[in-house]
Amino acid sequence: MLALARTGEATAGQLFRPQMGAAVVAVITGGVLWYLLHPSGSSTMEQALALGALGAVLAASVQGALCGRALRQLARTSEKVTQSKGQVVLGHRIAAALLALTVICMAAARYA
Numbered sequence: 001m002l003a004l005a006r007t008g009e010a011t012a013g014q015l016f017r018p019q020m021g022a023a024v025v026a027v028i029t030g031g032v033l034w035y036l037l038h039p040s041g042s043s044t045m046e047q048a049l050a051l052g053a054l055g056a057v058l059a060a061s062v063q064g065a066l067c068g069r070a071l072r073q074l075a076r077t078s079e080k081v082t083q084s085k086g087q088v089v090l091g092h093r094i095a096a097a098l099l100a101l102t103v104i105c106m107a108a109a110r111y112a
Contacts, residue, residue: 013071020068023060030056044112052105059098066091 030053038046070087 013074016067016071020060020064023056023063027057027060045109048105048109048112052102052109055098055102055105059095059102062098063091063095066094 034049034053038049040046067088070084070091074081074084074088
């Protein structure tokens with residue numbers, strides 16, 4: 001994700017579907033692991049993990065909303081190309097920041 005945020009929209013169209021598929025798999029497996037390993041959900045560690053999980057879900061949502069819409073618009077027409085490309089870049093950058101928050105929360109939860 002961080003690489004896509006730096007490269008712009010150059011490969012965004014080719015990687016959008018695999019990224020969304022990976023996001024769905026990650027959310028499902030994360031939910032199953034949460035259910036199996038953290039049934040109480042009330043400690044500081046679990047609160048940090050929950051914040052990280054929220055960041056990951058928001059990242060997937062932002063990327064799906066901004067990038068998906070812009071990529072569909074780019075595929076349909078050549079109008080508003082610069083605006084659509086800007087939305088793709090913005091979506092990747094916001095998602096990258098949210099995923100960085102997720103990684104920080106996962107690392108902090110280990111020591112909380």
